[in-house]
Amino acid sequence: MTNPEMDAQVHFTDIKKHFNSYTLTSRMNWVLATYEGIALMILYFKLRSTKAPTVKAT
Amino acid sequence: MNENLFASFAAPSMMGLPIVVLIVMFPSVLFPTPSRLINNRLISIQQWLIQLTSKQMLAIHNQKGQTWALMLMSLILFISSTNLLGLLPHSFTPTTQLSMNLGMAIPLWAGTVITGFRYKTKASLAHFLPQGTPLPLIPMLVVIETISLLIQPMALAVRLTANITAGHLLIHLIGGATLALINISATTAFITFIILILLTILEFAVALIQAYVFTLLVSLYLHDNT
Numbered sequence: 001m002t003n004p005e006m007d008a009q010v011h012f013t014d015i016k017k018h019f020n021s022y023t024l025t026s027r028m029n030w031v032l033a034t035y036e037g038i039a040l041m042i043l044y045f046k047l048r049s050t051k052a053p054t055v056k057a058t
Numbered sequence: 059m060n061e062n063l064f065a066s067f068a069a070p071s072m073m074g075l076p077i078v079v080l081i082v083m084f085p086s087v088l089f090p091t092p093s094r095l096i097n098n099r100l101i102s103i104q105q106w107l108i109q110l111t112s113k114q115m116l117a118i119h120n121q122k123g124q125t126w127a128l129m130l131m132s133l134i135l136f137i138s139s140t141n142l143l144g145l146l147p148h149s150f151t152p153t154t155q156l157s158m159n160l161g162m163a164i165p166l167w168a169g170t171v172i173t174g175f176r177y178k179t180k181a182s183l184a185h186f187l188p189q190g191t192p193l194p195l196i197p198m199l200v201v202i203e204t205i206s207l208l209i210q211p212m213a214l215a216v217r218l219t220a221n222i223t224a225g226h227l228l229i230h231l232i233g234g235a236t237l238a239l240i241n242i243s244a245t246t247a248f249i250t251f252i253i254l255i256l257l258t259i260l261e262f263a264v265a266l267i268q269a270y271v272f273t274l275l276v277s278l279y280l281h282d283n284t
Contacts, residue, residue: 021191027184034200 063230067223070150082152085139108135115277122177123284126277133162134273141222141265145258153268154223159215166276167211174283182283214275221268225261232257 019033020026069078092101112131116124137153144151152158174182186203187196232254239247 021187021193021196022189024180024184027187027189028180030196031183031186031200034197037197038201 063227066148066150066226066230067154069155078150078152081150082140082158085136085143088139089135115273118281119277120284122173123277123280126280129166130273130277130280133166133276134269137162137218137272138266138269141269142262144222144226145261145265151222151226153218154226156215156219159218160211162272163211163214163218163276167214167279170276170279170283171207173280178283185282210275210279214272218268218272221264225257225264228257229254229261 016026018026018029021030069076070081071077089104090101092105096102097105108131111134112127115130115134116127119126140151140153143149144153171182174185186200186207188199188203191199232250236247236250236254239250
């Protein structure tokens with residue numbers, strides 16, 4: 001399934017060199033970026049819920 | 059009737075002491091250690107079977123994967139012998155217990171995954187994204203592949219538990235139905251008895267197939283990670 005020779009055949013430029021769905025390194029980068037994105041989202045929503053002002057009973 | 063149906067799956071005890079450990083250890087008694095160059099018939103047949111299975115199972119593995127040979131062969135021997143012994147009347151089958159199957163599946167699966175991450179970190183991480191995935195689908199596919207990886211040990215354990223438990227339950231039910239029908243209609247009881255015989259033959263096959271499937275899947279997970 002993963003073909004190291006594919007790394008040599010496919011030529012990408014700019015950001016696509018590090019984030020495409022063909023080479024082993026870029027696939028790894030996409031996976032790590034997805035995990036980091038999920039972690040950031042969880043962190044954001046957690047911080048938002050702690051910062052939200054609580055409604056005081058009158 | 060309800061209590062009797064599931065009574066065979068309860069952990070057995072003798073005079074208040076749990077004997078499940080003895081039952082789990084018992085199949086090893088049936089596989090004596092070869093002590094001579096040319097052994098007796100039982101050991102020779104077992105050796106032939108083990109060689110046949112190991113050649114077929116380890117053919118796909120590289121040198122690293124073949125270090126798991128003892129583990130995989132012990133696994134298939136243990137599960138198949140336990141399943142077959144469980145088909146004896148009034149016996150307890152350890153592989154009907156989800157706890158036991160999880161205890162086998164999780165460490166083996168975790169071992170293969172940790173081996174993969176330790177020796178081939180880049181390839182193991184890249185495995186979560188199939189080659190050629192379109193850009194908009196990438197995050198979703200990474201999540202789906204992660205979930206499918208984490209579900210693997212659960213599927214392994216539940217598959218074995220469900221297959222063996224279902225077979226035992228069916229045998230119990232159809233056996234009970236055969237007995238109940240004897241006084242009502244002999245012909246129907248006879249037909250039900252034939253179904254029981256066929257089901258028992260099927261359960262013999264299922265016992266061996268499930269052992270093979272469990273071991274083969276562990277072997278495939280190992281192959282993906284070595």
